Amino acid sequence: MGRNEIGVITGITPDHSNFAALHDLGLKVCQLSVWSEHPWWDQAVRNYPAACRRYGVKATSMWVGWPGPMVWDFVKGPTTLGIVPRKFRARRVAALKRGADLAAKMHIPAIITHLGFIPENPSDPMFGEVVKTVRDIALHAKRRGLGFWFETGQETPVTLLRLIEVVGTGNLGLNLDPANLILYGKANPIDALDVFGKHVKCIHAKDGFYPTNPMFLGHEVKVGTGKVRFPEFVRRLREIGFKGDFIIEREISGEQQKKDIRETVGYLRKLIR
Numbered sequence: 001m002g003r004n005e006i007g008v009i010t011g012i013t014p015d016h017s018n019f020a021a022l023h024d025l026g027l028k029v030c031q032l033s034v035w036s037e038h039p040w041w042d043q044a045v046r047n048y049p050a051a052c053r054r055y056g057v058k059a060t061s062m063w064v065g066w067p068g069p070m071v072w073d074f075v076k077g078p079t080t081l082g083i084v085p086r087k088f089r090a091r092r093v094a095a096l097k098r099g100a101d102l103a104a105k106m107h108i109p110a111i112i113t114h115l116g117f118i119p120e121n122p123s124d125p126m127f128g129e130v131v132k133t134v135r136d137i138a139l140h141a142k143r144r145g146l147g148f149w150f151e152t153g154q155e156t157p158v159t160l161l162r163l164i165e166v167v168g169t170g171n172l173g174l175n176l177d178p179a180n181l182i183l184y185g186k187a188n189p190i191d192a193l194d195v196f197g198k199h200v201k202c203i204h205a206k207d208g209f210y211p212t213n214p215m216f217l218g219h220e221v222k223v224g225t226g227k228v229r230f231p232e233f234v235r236r237l238r239e240i241g242f243k244g245d246f247i248i249e250r251e252i253s254g255e256q257q258k259k260d261i262r263e264t265v266g267y268l269r270k271l272i273r
Contacts, residue, residue, distance in 0.1 A: 003243050004242070004243065004244065004245060004246060004272050005027075005028055005029040005060075005245045005246070006027060006029075006205075006245070006246050006248065006265055006268050006269065006272070007022070007027050007028070007029035007030045007031060007060070007245050007246070007247045007248065008022055008025070008027060008030055008031075008247065008248045008249075008261060009030065009031045009032075009033050009063060009204070009247050009248070009249045010022065010030050010031070010032065010033065011032070011033050011034075012032045012033065012034050012044055013044070014040040014043045014044050014047065015043075015044075015047050015051065016044065016047055016048060016051035016052075016055075017051075019051050019052075019054075019055035019057040020055055022055065022057045023055040023056055023057055025261070025262065025265055026265070027057060027265070028056060028057060028058070029057065029058060029059070029060045029245050029247075030057055030058075030059050030060075030247070031059065031060065031061045031062070031063055031112070031202070031245075031247045032059040032061075032062045032063065032108065033062075033063040033065070034062060034063065034064050034065065034099055034102065035064075035065035035066075036065070036067065037095070037098055041102055044102075044106075045102070045105045045106055048106050059106070059108045060108070060109065060110075060202070060245055061108065061109065061110045061111070061112055061149065061175070061201075061202055061245075061247075062099060062102070062103040062106075062108045062110070062111050062112065063111075063112045063113065063151070063175075064095065064096050064099030064100070064103075064111045064112065064113050065095070065113070066082070066083070066088070066091070066092035066095045066096065066113065067088070067091050067092065067095055068080070068087075068088040068091060068092065069088075072217060073215060073216050073217060074211075074214065074215055074216065074217070075215050077116075077117060077154065078116070078117040078154075081114060081116040081117065081154060082113070082114050082115045082116020082117070082154070083096075083113075083115055083116060083130065083133050083134070083137075084115065084116035084117055084118060084126065084130060085116065086129075089133060093133060093136065093137060096111065096113060096137050097137060097140045099111050099113075100137070100140055100141045100144055100146055100148075101144065103144075103146055104144035104145065104146060108146075109145075109146060109147060110141075110146055110147035110148065110149050110173070110201065110202075111141060111146055111147075111148055111149070112148075112149045112150070112151055112175045112202070113150070113151065114150075114151050114153055114154065115130065115134065115150050115154070115155070115163075116154055117154045117155070118130050118154070118155045118159050118160075118163060119159075120155075120156060120158075120159050122162060122166075130163065131163065131166050131167055134148075134163065134167050134172075135167045135168075135169060138167060138169040138171055138172060139169055141171060142169055142170070142171045146171065147171045147172070147173055147201065148169075148171055148172055148173075149172070149173040149174055149175045149201050149202065150163075150164075150172070150173075150174055150175065151174075151175040151177055151180070151204065152174060152175070152176050152177050152178075152180050152181055152186075152192075153177060153180035153181075153183075153184055153186075154184055154186075155186065156186050156187060157181075157186070157187050157192040157195035157196050158195055160174060160196055160199075161195055161196045161199070164196075164199055172199070173199050173200070173201035173202075174196055174199045174200045174201060174202075175201065175202045175203075175204060176189070176192075176196075176200045176202070176203050176204070177203075177204035177206055177249070178190075178192075178203070178204070178206065178207075178228045178233055179204070179206035179207050179208040179220060179226065179228060180204075180206070180208075182208050182209065182210050182218055182226070182227050182228065183208045183209075183210075183211065183217040183218040183219075183220060184211070184217060184218075185210055185211050185218070189228055189233060190229060190232055190233050190236050193236050193237070193240060197236075197240040197242075198240070200237075200240075200242060200244065201244050202244045202245055202247060203237070203242075203244060203245065203246045203247065204247055204248075204249045205223050205230075205246045205247060205248045205249065205264060205268060206220060206223065206228075206248075206249045206250070206251070207220070207221050207222060207223045207224060207225060207226030207227070207228045207230070208220040208221055208226045208227065208228070209221065209226055209227055210227060220250075220251050220252075222250065222260045222263070222264065223248070223250075223260075223264040223267060223268070224264070224267050230267075230268075230271060231271060234271045234272060246268055246272065248261055248264050248265065248268070250264070
């Protein structure tokens with residue numbers, strides 16, 4: 001797996017000075033996260049090439065968020081997350097297209113988002129609406145030379161495979177967050193590779209435990225201390241020829257987050273190299 005790089009998900013700033021911390025960790029790639037449009041986007045575009053040269057870091061994908069309410073649980077999540085809820089869909093589609101435009105200007109090859117709780121029944125009329133919506137965004141991205149990748153979470157692996165095949169635009173892929181499959185109780189991430197492995201473009205290096213309260217997600221933890229079973233997971237990725245990046249995501253803040261990220265960089269280096 002010598003072609004794989006380790007990176008971190010990080011926010012976008014006007015001067016990309018946050019790349020300095022990634023450089024200090026010896027990292028060469030990152031995933032930029034954009035949740036709202038800012039008046040300084042043009043400045044960020046102009047400064048990006050110089051920041052890449054200065055810090056030796058580049059973004060290999062862009063995570064694009066969307067406006068409106070969001071509740072990350074099993075109760076309100078289905079009506080607030082992603083492009084599934086009709087009430088927020090138009091605004092969110094527009095935000096994802098603007099994110100694609102930004103990524104294209106920065107020559108970042110793909111955008112990523114959470115789609116939401118996609119219906120598992122392909123005969124559900126809502127599934128057809130999701131297909132139409134995803135195709136619209138995907139074609140917008142494709143015209144700009146971009147991939148459109150879905151982060152795993154609220155969907156079963158079979159549902160994601162079905163969506164990719166039915167939409168069929170040729171530029172779709174998966175940002176596989178193995179912890180999310182566990183946190184949402186959707187699948188074992190190692191077995192999930194048997195279902196959608198050929199579509200995996202990027203990994204979120206994250207870990208966690210299955211939910212024990214059926215109203216709330218499971219608990220996220222530092223990579224290597226949860227249920228993902230990273231040594232086995234990485235071996236299976238090697239077997240299927242995965243060539244993408246491992247992007248560390250630790251969903252806490254402060255000094256503990258920094259400490260965990262540093263330790264995860266070392267842990268992953270031993271596993272993939």
